[in-house]
Amino acid sequence: MDKDKARELLKMAAAHYPLSQPAGSVSLNETQRAEMARCQMAEPLPLAQANLDQPFVYSRQYGVFYVPARYHQIAMTLLLAFQQGLASGEDVAAAMKLPYPEGTADRWLEETPGTAFKSSVGSRIQVGHIRKLSLEERRYFVGAQSVFD
Numbered sequence: 001m002d003k004d005k006a007r008e009l010l011k012m013a014a015a016h017y018p019l020s021q022p023a024g025s026v027s028l029n030e031t032q033r034a035e036m037a038r039c040q041m042a043e044p045l046p047l048a049q050a051n052l053d054q055p056f057v058y059s060r061q062y063g064v065f066y067v068p069a070r071y072h073q074i075a076m077t078l079l080l081a082f083q084q085g086l087a088s089g090e091d092v093a094a095a096m097k098l099p100y101p102e103g104t105a106d107r108w109l110e111e112t113p114g115t116a117f118k119s120s121v122g123s124r125i126q127v128g129h130i131r132k133l134s135l136e137e138r139r140y141f142v143g144a145q146s147v148f149d
Contacts, residue, residue: 110129127141
């Protein structure tokens with residue numbers, strides 16, 4: 001079965017088995033959007049609408065953010081900052097005493113349920129932990145590599 005057919009089947013299944021917390025259920029404020037623009041992150045899309053062949057960062061809370069080459073760690077760090085109530089990736093790195101962006105991106109990926117990304121370098125989607133994905137997320141990220149399991 002080709003990728004397009006598989007994605008279409010996943011979208012149909014998603015209509016019958018939605019996420020427990022729909023992607024995009026957490027709204028972004030203008031300050032966060034400005035910081036996202038600085039980090040070159042696109043507005044989030046629901047998982048069912050995203051093209052997972054492009055580089056992206058996925059958060060169950062927000063959805064899929066497309067990112068340009070070499071920006072996935074910066075995007076993950078910014079999402080960690082949002083979780084911590086901070087304004088920027090640099091702020092969260094300083095507060096947590098972690099290297100920016102490598103250490104902060106790893107912390108977000110390891111500790112946040114429902115996370116995934118695809119870099120511009122790798123051909124496979126990577127997830128923090130397979131066991132922390134919902135059933136629907138597992139369907140979309142079938143064949144993904146777990147970073148921490």
